[in-house]
Amino acid sequence: MATQWNLNGRYYETCNCDLVCPCLTHQMAAQPSKGDCTFAMAFEVERGRYGDVSLDGLGFIVIGHTPGAMNKGDWSVGLVVDERADEAQRDALTTIASGAAGGPMAALSGLIGKFLGVQGARIRFEDDGRRWSIDAPGLVDMAAEAAMGLDPAAKEPLRLQNTGHPAANDYSLAHVARSHVHAFGLGWDDASGGNNGQFAPFAWRSA
Numbered sequence: 764m765a766t767q768w769n770l771n772g773r774y775y776e777t778c779n780c781d782l783v784c785p786c787l788t789h790q791m792a793a794q795p796s797k798g799d800c801t802f803a804m805a806f807e808v809e810r811g812r813y814g815d816v817s818l819d820g821l822g823f824i825v826i827g828h829t830p831g832a833m834n835k836g837d838w839s840v841g842l843v844v845d846e847r848a849d850e851a852q853r854d855a856l857t858t859i860a861s862g863a864a865g866g867p868m869a870a871l872s873g874l875i876g877k878f879l880g881v882q883g884a885r886i887r888f889e890d891d892g893r894r895w896s897i898d899a900p901g902l903v904d905m906a907a908e909a910a911m912g913l914d915p916a917a918k919e920p921l922r923l924q925n926t927g928h929p930a931a932n933d934y935s936l937a938h939v940a941r942s943h944v945h946a947f948g949l950g951w952d953d954a955s956g957g958n959n960g961q962f963a964p965f966a967w968r969s970a
Contacts, residue, residue, distance in 0.1 A: 768855070768864060769968040770811040770818065773890065774930045775897055777905045777942040777960045778802035779951055784959040787926055791833035800829045801951040803905060803944055804930055805897040806860075806965065807888040813855035813864070821845040822886040823856050824903055825868075826879075828949050833874065841879035841947035843899050845886050857881055859967070866967050867929035879947035893920075895937075895962060902946040907937035907960035923961075934963035 778784060779801050785793035786800065804825040811818030824843040829835075842860050844853050858864045862872035884899040896906035909920035920935040928934065937960030944951045 765969065766814045766864065767969050768811070768813040768859060768866075769966075770806070770808050770859065771966045772809040772811070772964070773807045773888070773962070774934070774965040775805045775807075775888075775890075775895055775905070775907070775960075775962045776802060776930065777907060777939045777958060779942070779953060780959045781957055782910065782938065782959045783923070783936060784961075786833045787923070787928065794832055795829070799831060800827075800833065801944060801949060802827050803897075803903050803942065805886070805888070805903070805905070806930075807890075813852075813859065816851045816855050818852060818855060821848050821852060821856065822888060823860055824886065824897070824899060825860055826903065826944060826946050826949060827875075829874075836874040837876040838871075838874050839877045839879055839947070839949070840875050841949070842881045843884050843886065843902055843946060844881055846883040847885075848883070853881070853883070865970050868967075870929055879949075882946065890962075899946075903944055905942040905944075905960075906940045907962070908940060909962075910936040910938050910960075928961075931963035931965045934961045936961055 780796040827840040862869035939958040939960040941954045
C-alpha cells in the first residue's frame with residue numbers, strides 16, 4: 764500500500780515572468796515573458812507527515828527552468844531541502860516534491876526532462892501578512908509585497924481563483940522586490956519590481 768502523507772503550510776513563488784505570469788492564463792502554452800522561465804517555489808511546512816515521519820516545521824524550495832512554453836516540457840528542476848531534516852525527512856520531502864508520492868506535484872513530473880539534484884540549506888521564512896521573504900544563503904534570496912487593488916482601504920491583496928496551479932488552486936498576487944537564484948547551475952538576478960510573485964496557504968495530501 765502506498766505511503767499516506769500530508770503537508771500543510773505556506774507557499775511562496777517568484778518567477779522571471781512579468782506580473783501576471785502568462786503561463787497561467789494560457790494553460791502553460793504561452794511563451795514566458797522573457798522567452799524562458801526561471802522559477803522558485805518555496806514551501807514552509809507548518810504540519811506534515813509522511814507515514815511515520817514527522818515533517819513539522821521544515822521547508823523546501825523547488826527551483827526550475829523551462830526553455831520555452833511550459834507545456835513543451837524539458838524542464839530542469841532541483842530541490843533545496845531544509846538542512847535540519849534528517850535522512851528520512853529529506854527522503855520524504857524529495858519524494859513528495861518530485862511528485863513520486865503522488866499528490867499535486869505528480870501532474871508536473873512528466874514535464875521534467877532533467878532532475879538537477881537535492882541540496883541542503885538553512886531556509887529562513889519571514890512573513891508579516893503583506894510582505895514576505897525567503898532566504899537560503901548562497902542559493903535563493905527572494906522577497907515580495909502583496910499586490911493590492913484600486914481601493915486604498917482594501918485589507919486583502921488581489922487573488923486568483925480556480926487556477927489549477929499544483930501548489931495552491933487559489934493564491935494572492937505579489938510584486939517581487941528581489942529574486943536571486945544561484946543553484947544547480949541556474950542563475951537569475953532581478954530587483955526591477957516588475958516580476959511575478961504569488962503566495963498562499965497550501966494543503967497537500969496523498970490520494
